[in-house]
Amino acid sequence: MTDRSLFAKNPSVLIFLACLGMFTLGVTVFSEAFGSGLISTSFVKTLGKTLCLCLIALAMDLVWGYTGILSLGHFAFFGIGGYMIGMWLMYERTRDIIVTSMAGQEIPPTESEITAAIGNQIFGVVGSSEFPAIWAFSHSLTLQLILVVAVPGLLALVFGWLAFRSRVTGVYLSILTQAMTLALALYLFQNDSGLRGNNGLSGLQNLPGLDEVPQSVVSVWFLWASAAALGLGYVFSAWVVSGKFGSVLRGIRDDEARVRFLGYSVEAYKLFIFTITAVIAGIAGALYYPQAGIINPAEIAPIASIYLAVWVAIGGRGRLYGAVIGAAFVSLVSSWFTGGQVPSIPLGFYTIDWVDWWLVLLGFSFVMVTLFAPRGIGGLFDLWTGHMAPARHGQDLGPDAGSLQEQEADQ
Amino acid sequence: MRVITLALTLLLSLSSFAFAQGSGIQEVLQTHRAAIEKGSRKTIEPAITAIAGSGLPAAQTVLQKWQQKDMWQRKEDGLFFWAEEIARKTYRLHDFDTGEPVGDYAKGDLDQLKPNSGVRAMIGAALVQFQLSDPDPTRRLDALTAIQRDAEESHLAPLSASIEGETNPAIKARKEQLLTLLTIRFGKDTATRVAAIESVSTNISLDTRAALNTLLSSRIVFDPPEEANKGRRIIPGSDDLSIDAAFELMVDAGAMKHVPTPDERKAFLLEHIDDGKVGGVPLAQLDTQEARDRAYAALNPGWNPLVSKADLVQYEQFYEVFDERDRAVTNAAQEALKSIKTRVGLNQTLDLLLDGISLASIFFLAAIGLAITFGVMGVINMAHGEFIMMGAYTGYVVQQIIPNYTVSILVALPLAFLVTFAAGVAMERLVIRHLYNRPLETLLATFGISIALQQIAKNIFGTQARPLTSPAWLDGAWVLNDVVSISYIRIAIFVLALIFLGLFLFIMKRTRLGLETRAVTQNPRMAASMGINPDKVNMLTFGLGSGIAGIAGVAIGLFAKVTSELGSDYIVQSFMTVVVGGVGNIWGTLAGAAMIGFLQKGIEWMNPSNTLAAQTYMIIFIIIFIQFRPRGIIALKGRAAGD
Amino acid sequence: MSTLLEVSGVSVSFDGFKAINNLSFQIGKAEMRAIIGPNGAGKTTFMDIVTGKTRPDEGRVIWGDKSVSLLKMSEAQIARAGVGRKFQRPTVFEDQTVFDNLLLALKKDRGPLPVLFYRRSAEDVDKVHALAEEIGLTDQLDRKSGELSHGQKQWLEIGMLLAQEPQLLLVDEPAAGMTPEEREHTTAILVEAAKTRAVVVVEHDMEFVRRLNCKVTVLHEGSVLAEGSLDHVTSNKDVIDVYLGR
Incomplete structure (x- = not known):
């Protein structure tokens, strides 16, 4: 009974990778840039963005489905990742434009004149022209890429250390993470936050120095990158949860105190998984926003993180493919409904226009899933494989069981 | 000085009264006929003084008509009348003294008197004394306001004279205050002015502060002359004076020669390009500041x-x-302003406290329902904010049906309670009942309901804000002074919060429902075995919490805009209130609301321009606060805390 | 026999109620001890203090040869120092197999990184099998522990405790809800364990305590009322008063 390889233990990883590969190949073949053009460039972008959302859903599943921390703040890390890469994209692109436009002057511009012009161009909308200190590294892709993982990781580390150290758990932690996102969003909404207030960063779809490459090609590149990131993230997550580490995580989810009395430092594990998933979320964001083209503080409002929880819950927590399916399914169906492509239902006295009623439908179907299908879409796979969970979850036992509440063992 | 002015006025009016006894104002006018006809600013003054000082009832009319260019002179005999145009080029003349019409004349037979703006201003100043003693109090007040807006030295004497005869105490007080302010600015000698200044050094009104600040208006001067009234010394490079501005001052004073800025030097270089080079430096090399400096220095x-x-x-x-x-x-x-500032500071603290109390009441109202469902039942209701919104919309709908605002509010409060009570009971029965003891799933399910309710409200009422108008008796504010004031709505909300605190305590401590709720909270099985139906108790408790949210919604709707997002604006703060205060204790909720309310106001006071930043810092503070008191301000201890 | 754990002068109160009142207690390195006492005597709170779950208001808790204080250590550190605890309710990880439960408890480096890169060795697997043998769950290794019977869960939890290789075992009511046969098995496991380490058993059931055949400490109102053999304490007048009520 010694260890087998990761893939032998988890055949679903191979199946997932195969599906992901086929999907990517299929989109490439039908894309405008490399194939028949059946799939429009904007839809390729939507698919690429969906892959990024699947990646952050994976992170959410690790932290919530496996460790039991219902974080309502992971979109903050996603947004920070986007902002970090966005700073470089915006700086470099503006620099290209400025240098080109200044090239015609009789006296060539100095470095400081170029910097001043870029600052004026970028921060003119918020009535400033000075570069804030946080843009110090924006000239370097390498440094900003490091920040993509470092800033979310560091924020998660500090926040998690504070929260877990004082043993904030359960709904308290959820509300605290939500407060964190809200604080960050409100901060970024200010004009003097240094990130252009509610204008956000824009024009991110243009890659600096690659102006001659059409968007149709760029979109496929990003799809590949997103698919690669999702694949790597999936393998990494599967590796983390399949071994003894995963066993400890699920132990923390089911009975935190017991894990502690076994001698494991629960706080260290929580902090570790919280930080790692924040980094994954940051990477997902860094891939998402160049495809979206614009990022602003509204993206990291608390509601976004709650939607993340909705995706994972609908897909099925505690299983990696569930999170991916949930994110892909809900976000694609959502864009289908809100895109106005679903026919309205005339009731005679009232016409249900799905653009308006989609959220109502989502809200109620979410309640239904929570009530009747707590294992989500992933639960369907259990029916198919005939796998059933043990039936003896947390009965009340012992002499004073009346005061003890049933453990959330089937969470 | 006032006495002298008075005596002078009296003397003047006496003499002219004797003179004008026989033929009224026309006589006075005829005496000064030449000056009036000429209408020059230099010579007109005796005429105006004579009219104003005549003491005749018609004097004011004359000045007004003259100022409005309605005074005409009859060519045939040179007498003055006021006229109105009754037909084209035809005017009806009225006698000043009697007011009776004296006949209609063609325009050619008349001369209009057209005083220039300087003269009109002098007439206006003379008119002030009449307005200040006008029998109509409104006109007296208007005159005071006019003087205050545009104070002149000439107002001092008439104002001072009018105080004696003033009968209305409020207007008299205002006149006296205004006189002090005028004395501060235009007083005859230093002693008078200093005395006036010292007399206002405890007065925190805006007018006083404005008057003192006007006195202290200053500018920064390089090397001021000996006789100038110098204040502080200013160090260049400080916040008051930048290096560049200081240098410019010296250049203006002729002490320095202008030093060209980099932009000016660049422009100079551009003008002196010679065969692809400037000052011997090739153009292509001019992309550093050093190279440009070299080129400029060469030229x-x-x-x-x-x-x-x-x-x-x-x-x-x-x-x-x-x-x-x-x-x-x-x-x-400066001394007076300093002492006023201390008082203003004290009053601002008081005002801040009032603001804090009012914000705390709002948070308390929004959170109390949540404290019941979260604290007492352990149920997280993310749709709580939407219940607040439902309450506000209920108030709006009621106002559409009942136009009387007072009645509609009185109807809306219980109705909002009923509507949200029903919604809460329905939600408890259909959803939450199945999720007891699974707090995270409850959170998610109620969130689902929250987004659905929000969207439904959007579909019904649209995205634009709906007004919920408060009755007239709630309009306005209780004004203590120019610094401290609080609107009646906020006082009403404070009272409402107190009522709910009392109501909650009453229900929990004195009624059967409260007893049963506490029993079910502490030990559901034991309670069930004693014949309490936990299902019913949970349902009613949840309904109660939701119902209070509805009432809070009506209250919040009175001062905030009613939109479908109303609830989500308050939900995070409400949760913070409950969490910071400590779960399961109404006093904890009160303490939490007070802390968050005062904290937010305090941070806003430190950084008034930026309420967004205030919220950010507040949330960060709360996150750190939770470090030290993870279970809130008022925490349950020991085994009951249920680790 | 040297002292493994020394508790002296410990008091703790919850909202004015003194749960533990100036309690002193000692146990040696390879000793079995039973703690009995009526409800509310402070038995569970005593365990909470030793394992770091509750901080006492005053007093000292000294541990091991190096005489370190347990009061400044976290629960996890105390557990790693060699104190194992079994709860009143069987708490095992029901979603995981018996094998995984035991593997989780094996004495190994507990840091996140070593655990992340952990690969199970043949030696560890053998240890798990040996433990399963000892607690009689060899046939159940691949089952999810949630599917086990109540008694089996209790044994699994004791097995997990043994896997930790603690120097001190704190066992809270191990026989609650067991059939007579299961009790016998439990007794055997505990007696075996006490040969190499200290075992403290909190129990209501006098018959079970008698079978353990060890020194008994009687707690009452948060302090020690009597100590000695079971026969000795049951003949003590105070103890009789407390149990029968005055």
Whole structure:
């Protein structure tokens, strides 16, 4: 009974990778840039963005489905990742434009004149022209890429250390993470936050120095990158949860105190998984926003993180493919409904226009899933494989069981 | 001085009264006929003084008509009348003394008197004394406001004279206050002015502060002359005076020669391009500041790039110089302003406390329902904010049906309770009942309901804000002074919060429902075995919590805009209130609301321009606060805390 | 026999109620001890203090040869120092197999990184099998522990405790809800364990305590009322008063 390889233990990883590969190949073949053009460039972008959302859903599943921390703040890390890469994209692109436009002057511009012009161009909308200190590294892709993982990781580390150290758990932690996102969003909404207030960063779809490459090609590149990131993230997550580490995580989810009395430092594990998933979320964001083209503080409002929880819950927590399916399914169906492509239902006295009623439908179907299908879409796979969970979850036992509440063992 | 003015006025009016006894104002006018006809600013003054001082009832009419260019002179005999146009080029003349019409004349037979703006201003000043003693109090007040807006030295005497006869105490007080302010600015001598300034040093009104600040208006001067009224010395490079501005002051004073800025030097270089080179430096190399400096220095041998403006201005004398010449007056004004500032600070603290209390009441109202469902039942209701919204929309709908605002509010409060009570009971029965003891799933399910309710509200009422108008008796504010005031709505909300605190305590401690709720909270099985139906108790408790949210919604809707997002604006703060206060204790909720309310106001006070930042810092503070009191301000201890 | 754990002068109160009142207690390195006492005597709170779950208001808790204080250590550190605890309710990880439960408890480096890169060795697997043998769950290794019977869960939890290789075992009511046969098995496991380490058993059931055949400490109102053999304490007048009520 010694260890087998990761893939032998988890055949679903191979199946997932195969599906992901086929999907990517299929989109490439039908894309405008490399194939028949059946799939429009904007839809390729939507698919690429969906892959990024699947990646952050994976992170959410690790932290919530496996460790039991219902974080309502992971979109903050996603947004920070986007902002970090966005700073470089915006700086470099503006620099290209400025240098080109200044090239015609009789006296060539100095470095400081170029910097001043870029600052004026970028921060003119918020009535400033000075570069804030946080843009110090924006000239370097390498440094900003490091920040993509470092800033979310560091924020998660500090926040998690504070929260877990004082043993904030359960709904308290959820509300605290939500407060964190809200604080960050409100901060970024200010004009003097240094990130252009509610204008956000824009024009991110243009890659600096690659102006001659059409968007149709760029979109496929990003799809590949997103698919690669999702694949790597999936393998990494599967590796983390399949071994003894995963066993400890699920132990923390089911009975935190017991894990502690076994001698494991629960706080260290929580902090570790919280930080790692924040980094994954940051990477997902860094891939998402160049495809979206614009990022602003509204993206990291608390509601976004709650939607993340909705995706994972609908897909099925505690299983990696569930999170991916949930994110892909809900976000694609959502864009289908809100895109106005679903026919309205005339009731005679009232016409249900799905653009308006989609959220109502989502809200109620979410309640239904929570009530009747707590294992989500992933639960369907259990029916198919005939796998059933043990039936003896947390009965009340012992002499004073009346005061003890049933453990959330089937969470 | 007032006495002298009075005596003078009296003397003047007596003499002219004797003179004009026989033929009224026309006589006075005829005496000064030449000056009036000429209408020159230099010579008109005796005429105006004579009319104003005549003491005749018609004097005011004359001045008004004259100022409005309605005074005409009959060519045939040179008499003055006021006229109105009754037909084209035809005017009806009225006698000033009797007011009776004297006949209709063609325009050609008349001369209109057209005083220029300088003369009109003088007439206006003369009119002030009439307005100040006008029998109509409104006109007296208007005159005071006019003087206050545009004070002149000439107002001082008439104002002072009018105080004696003033019968209305409120207007008299205002007149006296205004007289002090005028004395501060235009008083005859230093002693009078200083005395006036000292007399207002405890007065925190905006007018006083504005008057004192006007006295202290100053500008920064390089090396001011000996006789100037100097204030502080200003160090260049501080917040008050930048290095560049200091240098410019010296250049203006002729003490320095202008030093070209980099942009000016660049423009100079552009003008002196010679065969692809400037000053011997090829154009292509001019992409650094050093290269440009070299080129500029080559063309301007006297220019030294190393000269620093900061060094040049550093030890020079810059002072703030008051526009007011009299040092004793500015010193007194500074002293008075200092003592006023202390008082204003105290009053601002009081105002801040009132603001904090009112914000705390709002948070308390929004959170109390949540405290019941979360604290007592352990149920997280993310749709709580939407219940608040439902309450507000209920108020709006009621106002559409009942136009009387007072009645509609009285109807809306219980109705909002009923609507949200029903919604809460329905939600408990259909959803939450199945999820007891699974708090995270409850959170998610109620969130699902929250987004659905929000979207439904959007579909029904649209995205634009709906008004929920408060009755007239709630309009306005309780004004203590120019610094401290609080609107009646906020007082009403404070009272409402108190009522709910009392109501909650009553229900929990004195009623059967409260007893049963506490029993079910502590030990559901034991309670069930004693014949309490936990299902019913949970349902009613949840309904109660939701119902209070509805009432809070009506209250919040009165001062906030009613939109579908109303609830989500308050939900995070409400949760913070409950969490910070400590779960399961109404006093904890109160403490939490107070802390968050005062904290937010305090942070806003420190950084008034930015309420967004205030919220950010508040949330960060709460996150740190939770470190030290993870279970809130008022925490359950021991085994009951249920680790 | 040297002292493994020394508790002296410990008091703790919850909202004015003194749960533990100036309690002193000692146990040696390879000793079995039973703690009995009526409800509310402070038995569970005593365990909470030793394992670091509750901080006492005053007093000292000294541990091991190096005489370190347990009061400044976290629960996890105390557990790693060699104190194992079994709860009143069987708490095992029901979603995981018996094998995984035991593997989780094996004495190994507990840091996140070593655990992340952990690969199970043949030696560890053998240890798990040996433990399963000892607690009689060899046939159940691949089952999810949630599917076990109540008694089996209790044994699994004791097995997990043994896997930790603690120097001190704190066992809270191990026989609650067991059939007579299961009790016998439990007794055997505990007696075996006490040969190499200290075992403290909190129990209501006098018959079970008698079978353990060890020194008994009687707690009452948060302090020690009597100590000695079971026969000795049951003949003590105070103890009789407390149990029968005055």
